[in-house]
Amino acid sequence: TLTHHQPHHLQIHIGTPNTTGQHPLTIHTRPHAPQGDEAAWTCHATGSLSANAEADAGAGADAASGWDEAASWPPEGAVSVAVEGIYPRLAEDGLVYGPAFQGLRAAWRRGAEVFAEVRLPEPQHADADRFDLHPALLDAALHATMLDGVERVVLPFSFRGVTLHATGATDLRVRLTPTGPDTMSLAVADGRGAPVATVAALAVRPVDQRQLAVSGRAVADSLFQVAWHAVSADAPGAGRVARCAVVGGDGLGVGPALLAAGSAVEAHASLADLARAVDEGEAGVPPVVVVPWPLSRDADRHSADAASDAVVRMLGLFQEWVWEERFGDARLVLVTRGAVAVVPAAGGGPAESVSDLAAASVWGMVRSAQAEHPDRFALVDLDADAGSGRVLADVLAGAEPQCAVRAGRVWVPRLERSRPPATAGVPASRSEGTVVITGGTGVLGSLVARHLVTHHGIRHLLLLSRRGPHAPNATQLHHQLTQLGATPTITTCDTSNPQQLATALATIPPQHPLTGIIHTAGTLHDALLTNLTPHHTHTTLQPKTHTAWNLHQLTQHTPLDFFILFSAAGGVLGSAGQANYAAANGYLDALADYRRGVGLPAVSMAWGLWEEVSEMTGGLGEEDLARLRRAGVLPLSSADGLALFDLALGQDRPLVLPVRLDLAAMRARPGARPALLRGLLGAAPSRAVAGSASVAPGGAGDAAEPGATLALSGLPAAERAHALRELVRTQAALVLGYAAADAIDDERGFLDAGYDSLRAVELRNRLSAATGLRLPSTLVFDHPTPAEVAGRLDELLREREHPDAEALLTRLDGMAADLSAVAADDPAREQVATRLRALLAGVVGAADGGGGSGAGGERRAGEGDEFGDVSLDEFLDIVDDELRG
Structure with missing residues (x-):
């Protein structure tokens, strides 16, 4: 197979004639190599040449050449066969033809014979005279054998009795006549019926369906799009957020909307002010902290400079959020306007374009932050409709990591396969441009x-x-x-x-005006969110965002056939360690959408990993590639990537994702499934929780999840410690690509074993999923051996099983603040009071040595309960006295 990136030497050898006057012909190639290091020659084809091919072929050639220029076309008795959509259909089945080769225009059948019209696409006409018969035109002449799809694909194997009658044709009439099970003769004429070429015998060979399947996976199964699905306002979670903080400016009116919905809202100028308020008051950190994105000025909200400034500004805030331990149990929600365009999955919804490219860049960065710190960040894009503000409190309480609210309806993004419509085709470009x-x-x-x-x-x-x-x-x-x-x-x-x-x-x-732009430039500086600097962020953004914006600005009045941006799938899917690169790609994706919204051509191709080693991917080692495979991302070959490039061009949308996903492996892995991929992966299988603290050591290749079958409660200390060590060793081995936990010495340091910050975060995330604990990203650095990590997990799990009084008091402080937000006329207020009365009766009864109800709350208010007539506010005072007295 010849590759695009490797030059080859081509050798065509014509030998001396044999006794029948035929010259032997061979075609060989070998890769170019430095002097003295030549590779072996590979033979691609053999044949023979004759001065009189028709005479040599005999009667077959005579039959093939019998064109009658005066005869009617199409031939009398021939029945028309539909050819519309043949190339998209073949592409779906795995057989992809580029635009130069999509020349079949019409076809007819008469018995076993097939007749066809083929035409060389206009951009290739200038090259027709460079060939005796343009190869794309000849190839298209054979496509009529595949009118019924690819149930039985046959490709040319050998030609015999080939005679050329004329040159320079751009339109052909073709007659294919079967002469055997896998042979046929061809008669080729020009558009007027004058003979162009004859082939006495063309032998064909069926293609192995497995070969087509390999190609088909890349083309049919590796092109995706993002579609939005409407859900009910309360579907993302249960209830509404009772208490939250709004940090920074509030140009979107988030605070008033939440107050109107009955939520208790605190306003703080910064996260530092929120932390001080927590230190000075009795209330804990609210479970939700909202950062409304301040609307940019119309003059600069789209520019690359605005995006760069926004990303750097938000980077500092996100780092402060992750570093501050007091915020460890809360979630930061970024609320924007116009950062995403909601494209409904099945139509019937809003039609819109991105209106704030700077905010879109921040969305890209947050998706990467979500991959590094699950459940710590969320994204909400909110329109100006009053109904949207009314459902915001429900949305903030939900579990969706990304959503948009439009006219009071909640929309969530899901990744779907992108299929070309029946009339899809690659846009032609002017060949002289x-x-x-x-x-x-x-x-x-x-x-x-x-x-x-x-x-x-x-x-x-x-x-x-x-x-x-x-x-x-x-x-x-x-x-x-x-x-x-x-x-x-x-x-x-x-x-x-x-x-x-x-x-x-x-x-x-x-004389050769600009007709198309393809922006592939880019650079990487991978680092975890906590380690990124403004300098590294700027240097990653500039080649992507500033170039794209400059191209847009300088050519927006130039009639272009295409404007293609090479983005990266990590900006959509979320990629740990690439927050700056994800922000840059988020900008490119948004720019494509913005351009199409103003009537300009654009498509952003968010690529997955290519097999070709580039300057950006040259630093990836085997461990990095293994990590990507564990995440379900497989590399694309150059051939598959370029086939996807053509298919992506035919999509009528601003963003497509050509990426090879190992969905089967992702389904086989236990654990929570990313919300964006739920439509492709299906619902995760449910598992019963065994005991109050359950962990799963898992096996190599699996990500552990909460709710597996290894229960710790009630285990003797030695068995409990062993189970936790096995959990840590198994997950540590998996992150390093080892087959089994035996490869990990639980007394050997993580750094000595090859761990870096990215692997440390991956291990932390796996252990968090296994235990249900929210663990710091510095876990393996604070506890540098598997044994020490296992010990720390044991401590945290015991605290969760048997919380100490101080921890309980802190939780009660937060509960009191939440309860104060419940409106006096809310029916839920009395239900809460009833439940708390029963809980307090159990606490006081246990303290007195009596037979209280315990935490289960079996005893109900009014059944001999001394607190039955206490109001909720009075009850909170009693709670405070009882627990602090």
Whole structure:
């Protein structure tokens, strides 16, 4: 198989004629290698050439060449066969043809014979004279054999008796006549019926269905989209948030909306002010802390500078949230307006576009933060409708990590497979126009450049990169593109600088105007949210966001065939350790949506991992790749990636995700399933909780979850300690890619075993899921061996099983604040009072040595209960006296 990135030597050898006058023909290739390190030649084809192919082929050629220019077309007695949608259908089944090869226009059948009309797409007409018979045109002539789909795909194997009668055709009439089980003859004429070529005998071979399945997975199953589903206002969770804090400005009116819904709302200028209020007062941290995104000024809410400033500003706040231990049991909810566009899954809902690109960037960053710190962050996009404010208290109490509220309805995003419509096709580009590729000398930029030339008929390319002609392989790339018939220009340009970019675009000649843009440039600086700096955030954002904005600004009045942004799936799915990169990609996704909203072409392709090693992925080791596989992300080959590129172009939407997901492996893993993937994965199987504290050591390849079958309550201390050590060792081995827990020494330090901050967070998340405990990201650094971590888990689980008095008092302080928010006329108020009276009777009875009801609350108010006539406010005073006296 020939690859795009590896140059090959081509050898065509024609031998001396044999006794029958035929010349033997062989075609070999071998990869280019340094002198003295040549690889072996690979034979691709053999054949023979003759001065008189028709005479050599005999009667078969005579029969094939019998065209009558005066005969009617289509032939008399032929029945029309529909060809509309054949290429999208074949693509779904795994057989993908690029736009240059989609030439079948009409077909007919007459008995066993098949007749067809094929036409070379307009962008390829300029190249027709370069070939005696354009290969794409000849290939399309054979597509008529697949009119019924790919139940039995046959591909050309050998040609015999090939004769060329004319050259330069762009339209063909084709007749295919079966001559055997797997052979046929071809007669090819031009649009007027004049003979062009004949093939006396074409032997075909069926394609192994497994081969098609491999290709089909990448094309049919690896292209996704985000669709929004409406849910009832109280579906995300139970009830509404009773008490919360609003931090920062409140230009969205979040505080008043929550107050109107009956929630107790505290307003604080910053998280530091909230922390001081907690220290100075008796109430604990509210369970929900809301940060309303301040609406940007209309003049700058879309610019890359605004996005960069927003991300850096919010980075400081998010870091403060994670670092502050007092906020450990609360959830931070970012409320925005216009950060996402709700696209309903089945229509019938709002049609809108992103209206705040800076806020969209922050959404990307928060998705990464959610991957690092499950249940600590949530996202809500709120419109200005009064009904939306009324349901906000329900939304904040819910469990959905991301949602949007529109006109009082709650919408949640779900990932779905993207299927091309029956009329889908790759948009054609004017062959004489110029296509600009940023990052054009990089691995992906080079792959796409070659693909544009070989499959899309593009001839003029402007490749921009920071090093330009001095980039590695730039000279080789220029030579390859030139050999393919293109006219490439490789230019040094910092595309994030608008002046440099404008100068580069001004070099495009008017006879080959700018017709398309593909933005592949980017850079990485991976770090956990707590370790990111503003500098690293700026340097990651600039090549992505500023270049994209500059391209938009400089070309928004230029008629473009396409405007393609290479984004990353992690910005949508959430990727630990890449909050800055996710923010950059969130901006690109939003810019594509914004452009389409104002009538400009755009699509953002949020790619998964490519097999090709690039400057951005070159630092990934085997452990990193194993971590991605555990997360369900598999690499894309270059061939599959480019096939998905073509398919993504045919989608009529601003965002598509070409990413290879191992959904079967994700379903097999226990644990909570990401909300975004619930539609693809289905509901997680329910498991009964065994005991008050349950953990699951799991097996290699599994993520533990709460509610598995290993109960700790009642176990002797030694058995309990052993179970927890096995849990930690098993999960630690899994994170390092080991097959079994035996590979982990529970007295050996995590750092010595190869743990870094990202692996430490992954282990923390697994242990949190296994135990139900909210654990700090510094767990393995504060407790540096598996044995010490197991000991700490034991302490925390015992505290949860048997909370001490101080912890209970803290929880009661928070409960008192929540209860004070319940309105006096709320029916739930008396139900709460009844329950608390029973609880207090049990506490006092136990203290007196009597037979109180205990925590179960079996005794009801009014049944000899001395607190039966106490009001809720009086009751809270009694609670305070009893527990503090």
